[in-house]
Amino acid sequence: MVVVVAGLLLMGKFRGKFTAGARTGPVAADKGSAAPDFVLSDLQGHTVKLSDLRGKAVVLNFWATWCPPCKAEIPWFIELQKRYGAQGLQVVGVSMDDGDQKDVEKFAAENSINYPVLFGKDSVADQYGGISYLPTTFYIDRNGVVLNRVFGQAGRDEIEQDVKRAIDSKAHS
Amino acid sequence: MKLSHSLASFLLLFCASAALAQGTSPSLSVAPIGTLVITRGGKAQLDIALQVNRGFHVNSNKPNDELLLPTVVHLNPPQGIMIVNIQYPAGEQLALPMIGNEKLSVYTGAFNVSAEVRIQKSVALGTQRVHGEVKYQACDNRQCFPPKTAPLEFDIKVVRPKVRKSTYTPASPHIR
Numbered sequence: 001m002v003v004v005v006a007g008l009l010l011m012g013k014f015r016g017k018f019t020a021g022a023r024t025g026p027v028a029a030d031k032g033s034a035a036p037d038f039v040l041s042d043l044q045g046h047t048v049k050l051s052d053l054r055g056k057a058v059v060l061n062f063w064a065t066w067c068p069p070c071k072a073e074i075p076w077f078i079e080l081q082k083r084y085g086a087q088g089l090q091v092v093g094v095s096m097d098d099g100d101q102k103d104v105e106k107f108a109a110e111n112s113i114n115y116p117v118l119f120g121k122d123s124v125a126d127q128y129g130g131i132s133y134l135p136t137t138f139y140i141d142r143n144g145v146v147l148n149r150v151f152g153q154a155g156r157d158e159i160e161q162d163v164k165r166a167i168d169s170k171a172h173s
Numbered sequence: 174m175k176l177s178h179s180l181a182s183f184l185l186l187f188c189a190s191a192a193l194a195q196g197t198s199p200s201l202s203v204a205p206i207g208t209l210v211i212t213r214g215g216k217a218q219l220d221i222a223l224q225v226n227r228g229f230h231v232n233s234n235k236p237n238d239e240l241l242l243p244t245v246v247h248l249n250p251p252q253g254i255m256i257v258n259i260q261y262p263a264g265e266q267l268a269l270p271m272i273g274n275e276k277l278s279v280y281t282g283a284f285n286v287s288a289e290v291r292i293q294k295s296v297a298l299g300t301q302r303v304h305g306e307v308k309y310q311a312c313d314n315r316q317c318f319p320p321k322t323a324p325l326e327f328d329i330k331v332v333r334p335k336v337r338k339s340t341y342t343p344a345s346p347h348i349r
Contacts, residue, residue, distance in 0.1 A: 065240040066310060067317040072272040098320070103240060133316040152316035153271055 029128045031148060035060065035140045036127035040094065040118035043105050048092070048116055051144065056090040057166030058140040059159075062120065062131050064096045065107050069153035070135040074111060076156050080163050081115045087167050088142065091115040096125065096134060137162075141169030199229045199311035199318045201244075206327035212334040214294040219256065221246060221286045221325065223307065230279035231309040233264025237278045241310075242320050246286050248305035253296035254329060256303070259288040269314055292331055300330045 029036055035058070037051045050058070061077060063070035077091045095104045095117055108117050125131040128138065139148040139162040147169070148162050204222035211217045225231050232241045248256045262285065264278030286307075303326060310320040 064317070066242045066320075068238075068241070068269070068272045068275065068277060068312065069315055069317060096319075107240065133318060135316065 028126075029138060029146050029149065031146055033146055035138060035144050035146050036124075037144075038124045038127060040121065040124060042116045042118050043108055048118055050092075053090050053092070054144050055142050055171045056088045057084075057142055057163065057169060058138075059089070059091040059163060059166070060094065060128075060138040060140060061091065062094045062096055062125070062128070062134055062136045064134050065103050066097070067134045071107075073135055073137075073153055073159070074113065076159055078112065078114050080160060084163060084167055089163060089167055093117040094120040094124065096120045096131065139163070139166045141166050142171035143169065145169075199226060199313065201225050201231055201307060201309050201311065201321070201323050203307060203323050203325045206325065208300070208328040208330050209290060210330045210332055211290060211292045212332055213292055213296055213298065214334060216289055216291040219288045219290050219327070221288075221307075222283065223280070223286065224283050225281055225311065227282070229311045229313050230265075230267060230277070230281045231311045233278040233280055234261035235264065235278060237276060241277070242308075244280060244307065244309045246288075246305060246307050246325075248288070248303055250290075250303045250329075251301045253293040254301065254303070255291045255293070256288050257291065259286060261286055271314060290329065292329070296331050298331050298333060300328050302326055302328050 035050060037049065039047050039049045042048050050060070059077065059080075061070075061073070063074070065071070074093075077093070081089060081091045092115060093108075093113065097104050097119075101119060104117065104119070107113075128136070133151050135150075135153060137150045137154070137159075138146055139150075141147050147165055150158075150162070154162075202224045204224070206219070206221060209217050209219060231244050234243045234245065236243055244261070246259055246261075248259075250256050262280070265281060267277045267279045267281075268274075269277070305325045307323045307325060308320065309323070311318045
């Protein structure tokens with residue numbers, strides 16, 4: 001009995017620490033759900049609305065210039081955009097940098113990023129479950145439904161597999 | 174009896190896993206800093222012991238890439254107390270196969286930051302609290318976490334300088 005009570009007390013203690021900062025309630029942008037719509041500005045100051053990309057296979061990649069694993073994935077996204085762009089792929093980068101926007105612009109120019117890079121906002125991150133880690137990538141089919149979400153850096157082949165699944169999705173007329 | 178035994182075992186197992194999983198949080202902790210006792214007009218060394226959770230790293234104070242966010246200690250001493258010459262250890266060069274050839278300058282595990290605390294002669298005697306923070310940004314091998322701040326504080330007890338006993342021995346008044 002003493003062990004049970006001690007166990008319950010300990011469990012309460014650990015659970016308290018566990019839930020601090022953790023997601024509560026239903027997770028947004030889960031697999032099979034509609035990708036939350038948003039409007040964000042790109043590097044040129046133009047607004048980009050996610051739902052305007054309906055009909056395309058979208059890779060929505062949350063990243064930051066201070067995140068080495070994010071930067072490691074970017075050359076792969078550039079290459080995949082080149083290879084599959086004609087088949088309807090649209091990679092969209094969402095920078096979660098808090099600092100100077102010029103750092104993002106400089107990085108995008110230096111690395112010849114060939115897809116839109118948007119300046120992220122906490123409100124959009126919240127729509128996507130809080131974005132506790134970077135990179136976090138959502139693969140969205142042509143109907144705006146989340147096919148997969150990947151937390152952390154993925155391998156090149158794993159990314160291409162998700163891209164192909166998104167491209168193969170059929171748009172509802 | 175058997176049921177309560179199983180329940181107890183389950184709870185213990187649950188708690189053990191929870192305790193282990195706590196180590197997966199990418200936090201940096203600051204060890205409590207003892208009171209520094211410093212004489213008015215004097216100085217002392219401040220040592221700040223920091224610990225990064227196992228499996229994570231934070232950028233060193235001088236990352237290899239200008240876009241990476243350095244670990245920085247900020248201290249806000251009261252008037253008349255100066256904290257100078259903050260010294261950070263050199264970073265460990267970390268190569269991660271997942272990110273290619275780039276080497277990162279990082280801190281892992283335990284490391285120390287030191288500084289010199291100087292007390293001006295005008296500072297009142299007594300205890301004064303110094304507040305500060307450590308800014309850091311942690312990653313593991315596959316992902317990075319948003320920049321965070323760990324608070325720190327410590328006390329400085331300003332005491333009167335000890336009156337030195339004079340080594341001068343007056344000569345006997347009888348000696349001329």
